[in-house]
Amino acid sequence: MSRIRKDIASLGGVWSDTMTWYANAVGAMRAKPISDRTSWTYLAAIHGFDQRGWAAQSIIPSFPDLPSGNEQRLMFNQCQHAGWFFLPWHRGYLHAFEAILASWIESQGGPSDWALPYWNYLNAGNATARDIPQEFLDPTYDGGKPNPLATASRGPATSLGTKPWIPVDITLNAQSETFYTSDPGGLGYGGPISGFAQQGNAYGANESDPHNLVHVMVGGGKPVAPQGWMFDPNFAALDPIFWVHHCNVDRLWAAWMDAPGHTQENSQPWLNGPFPRQFMMPNPAGGVDVFVPGETLPGQPLEPMYDKLVHGTGKPPAPASGGLGVRGTAVSKPPASRLIGTNDTDMTLGADRVSSRLAIKAPARSPGLGVAAARRGGKRRVFLSVEGVKGEVPTAVLTVVLTPAGADPAAAPEEAKKTLVFFGLGNATSAEGPHGGSGLTQTVDITDIAASLMDGDEIEAHLQRSEDSDVEVKVERLSVHVREED
Amino acid sequence: MRRFQAFRAQLFSGPLITLITISFGAFVLLWMLQHGFAAVELSASDQGHSHHGLTFPMGYEMLNWCVMVIAMMTPLVAHNLSYVRSAVDARIRGSVALAFLLGYWAVWCVTGLFLMPLTALILALADANIAFLIMILGGLIYSASPIAQLGRNLCHQSQRLEAFGAPAQWSSARYGLVTGMRCTLVCWPWMIVPMLALSGHMAAMIIVTVFLFFDRLSLPTKPAWRIPPALGTVFGPRLGVPALNGPA
Numbered sequence: 001m002s003r004i005r006k007d008i009a010s011l012g013g014v015w016s017d018t019m020t021w022y023a024n025a026v027g028a029m030r031a032k033p034i035s036d037r038t039s040w041t042y043l044a045a046i047h048g049f050d051q052r053g054w055a056a057q058s059i060i061p062s063f064p065d066l067p068s069g070n071e072q073r074l075m076f077n078q079c080q081h082a083g084w085f086f087l088p089w090h091r092g093y094l095h096a097f098e099a100i101l102a103s104w105i106e107s108q109g110g111p112s113d114w115a116l117p118y119w120n121y122l123n124a125g126n127a128t129a130r131d132i133p134q135e136f137l138d139p140t141y142d143g144g145k146p147n148p149l150a151t152a153s154r155g156p157a158t159s160l161g162t163k164p165w166i167p168v169d170i171t172l173n174a175q176s177e178t179f180y181t182s183d184p185g186g187l188g189y190g191g192p193i194s195g196f197a198q199q200g201n202a203y204g205a206n207e208s209d210p211h212n213l214v215h216v217m218v219g220g221g222k223p224v225a226p227q228g229w230m231f232d233p234n235f236a237a238l239d240p241i242f243w244v245h246h247c248n249v250d251r252l253w254a255a256w257m258d259a260p261g262h263t264q265e266n267s268q269p270w271l272n273g274p275f276p277r278q279f280m281m282p283n284p285a286g287g288v289d290v291f292v293p294g295e296t297l298p299g300q301p302l303e304p305m306y307d308k309l310v311h312g313t314g315k316p317p318a319p320a321s322g323g324l325g326v327r328g329t330a331v332s333k334p335p336a337s338r339l340i341g342t343n344d345t346d347m348t349l350g351a352d353r354v355s356s357r358l359a360i361k362a363p364a365r366s367p368g369l370g371v372a373a374a375r376r377g378g379k380r381r382v383f384l385s386v387e388g389v390k391g392e393v394p395t396a397v398l399t400v401v402l403t404p405a406g407a408d409p410a411a412a413p414e415e416a417k418k419t420l421v422f423f424g425l426g427n428a429t430s431a432e433g434p435h436g437g438s439g440l441t442q443t444v445d446i447t448d449i450a451a452s453l454m455d456g457d458e459i460e461a462h463l464q465r466s467e468d469s470d471v472e473v474k475v476e477r478l479s480v481h482v483r484e485e486d
Numbered sequence: 487m488r489r490f491q492a493f494r495a496q497l498f499s500g501p502l503i504t505l506i507t508i509s510f511g512a513f514v515l516l517w518m519l520q521h522g523f524a525a526v527e528l529s530a531s532d533q534g535h536s537h538h539g540l541t542f543p544m545g546y547e548m549l550n551w552c553v554m555v556i557a558m559m560t561p562l563v564a565h566n567l568s569y570v571r572s573a574v575d576a577r578i579r580g581s582v583a584l585a586f587l588l589g590y591w592a593v594w595c596v597t598g599l600f601l602m603p604l605t606a607l608i609l610a611l612a613d614a615n616i617a618f619l620i621m622i623l624g625g626l627i628y629s630a631s632p633i634a635q636l637g638r639n640l641c642h643q644s645q646r647l648e649a650f651g652a653p654a655q656w657s658s659a660r661y662g663l664v665t666g667m668r669c670t671l672v673c674w675p676w677m678i679v680p681m682l683a684l685s686g687h688m689a690a691m692i693i694v695t696v697f698l699f700f701d702r703l704s705l706p707t708k709p710a711w712r713i714p715p716a717l718g719t720v721f722g723p724r725l726g727v728p729a730l731n732g733p734a
Binding site: 073184185193195196267268269271272273274275276277278290292336338339342346361387388431432433436437438476477479 | 488491492494496499500569573575644650700703706708719
């Protein structure tokens with residue numbers, strides 16, 4: 001069966017057949033207990049599960065009929081974030097979710113080719129692309145029935161974009177990354193080498209923006225905790241909008257692979273996935289399948305089909321002879337970034353701004369450094385890494401302002417302000433989770449501001465949290481790297 | 487098969503192969519030390535000394551112990567070493583990695599001052615064969631315990647490292663010391679096991695090394711009594727989960 005995923009905005013108006021069946025299926029799955037592998041709560045728990053928190057919000061009973069402890073350890077809390085398995089794991093997750101919903105829809109007399117639609121929020125050709133699709137806001141549908149797609153805890157936002165709790169907008173910047181795998185201190189499309197979220201703890205470009213930003217825009221902004229479900233990976237997949245968001249994130253990856261000049265990772269450690277824990281998903285029959293990242297690549301069994309990879313992906317329209325046929329992959333070996341400076345102590349962030357100076361090594365300030373790359377037609381990129389961030393909050397938003405040492409951050413230009421989202425910070429801080437408590441790292445491209453900062457021996461980073469919270473967030477280290485790209 | 491492929495791919499990535507090579511070299515050195523000392527051992531036996539009574543010169547025993555822990559414990563720190571190498575100036579990665587290993591090995595060498603007398607005490611109190619079997623059972627029970635899991639979780643943690651020059655060496659050595667202390671919390675009973683083997687000492691060391699290697703590959707999780715994680719790593723995720731491949 002060929003399922004083709006389509007843009008919600010192109011389905012022919014609000015409450016299309018596709019969206020109505022999506023709502024029907026969500027409602028039916030919600031009625032099943034969490035012990036059922038095809039239930040809404042079981043599927044959401046695969047991403048992240050907080051039994052106490054779910055019970056407190058009446059998502060499950062106080063004494064639920066849970067799967068066995070061993071099964072929970074194997075199936076729940078699998079989500080891969082801040083590492084190079086983020087994209088393939090979520091692709092396999094979407095595939096399993098879509099197959100289970102499609103099976104139920106077909107069994108109820110619905111279309112046999114039903115496919116999960118995507119929320120194409122970066123489509124510049126659609127003036128309302130960033131609005132939350134109406135189907136997720138209407139309290140009722142289909143003649144007055146309660147709408148399962150609107151049954152979710154969310155913040156006040158009805159559209160994406162700059163908000164008081166996240167002062168930055170989503171972009172297509174990630175789509176211009178050349179390499180899939182991030183080198184230490186640098187940025188790649190899909191993230192750095194990681195195990196089952198054990199070693200790698202830094203986001204790739206796609207995960208940073210738009211993925212993390214959309215989660216916080218939709219789930220954040222509530223006046224009191226807890227925030228909306230999308231704000232917390234242990235709740236996020238309970239919100240039906242999660243799936244159409246991730247469908248678009250996945251489509252961005254498909255478009256990125258399809259564009260010329262990009263090299264997708266296909267080394268053996270990536271293709272074969274982590275060890276000893278592997279990726280496992282339920283199937284429509286209630287069994288469980290193991291999958292590996294290699295199966296998510298073009299031409300493999302878990303490859304999804306999209307109606308188009310242009311519009312909202314930054315990919316130019318394909319020539320008449322091209323289209324979806326370009327499927328090249330190669331070993332993604334990023335150029336090595338060079339560490340040129342760090343700050344001298346760790347930092348603790350409360351409500352107030354905290355500043356820290358980074359000493360930059362003299363050779364890095366040499367204007368000749370980028371000449372070799374420029375001569376090759378390449379460029380010199382500069383990155384700031386905010387490393388080892390820890391905090392007992394589901395997600396944290398930090399704004400970093402970079403200035404010459406001693407300068408007033410209030411007078412800094414707009415490009416000196418970088419907003420970083422640490423989605424899943426609490427999970428990464430727990431010593432009992434697969435991250436091992438090592439926290440998260442976020443790397444941001446600061447090439448646009450670096451030239452004006454590198455004149456002195458030091459630059460100063462001013463960090464401030466965007467959300468109101470009494471819980472402290474710790475930052476282990478700040479570092480600056482340079483990378484010469486061809 | 488796919489689990490094996492994933493394992494094999496991990497084996498050949500990162501610093502693990504280098505660490506396994508160091509471990510192999512230490513095993514060879516240990517074999518040479520023990521066989522090179524055979525003549526001395528004969529002489530010592532003539533004078534009423536014996537190997538299992540740990541009556542060789544203390545310096546020799548400590549040398550043996552230190553080479554033994556380098557052989558057995560080095561492959562366990564692959565992910566810590568990956569972190570160290572990624573956090574420092576690329577030009578000093580080698581020396582900083584060595585500083586980490588020296589700190590880590592130092593803790594394990596000092597641990598010998600406690601574990602060797604403990605081994606001697608066990609041998610004084612019980613028949614060696616019985617003590618060997620009891621220690622294996624004790625090691626398995628300990629590995630299944632919450633305290634061992636707490637130690638395993640700690641072993642996966644990183645900490646701030648300095649990036650340049652001598653401060654980078656020192657902070658890395660400190661991280662090695664801390665990792666070594668955490669590692670002793672997880673592995674100490676297993677280090678006694680090979681010393682209780684009357685014969686096949688080297689084979690027992692290799693088996694324990696492989697066991698601890700698979701133990702360390704397991705992911706951090708909530709401390710609780712559970713099947714020793716090394717067994718789960720080897721036998722796969724279906725261990726103890728009935729009907730996972732069929733309808734629930």
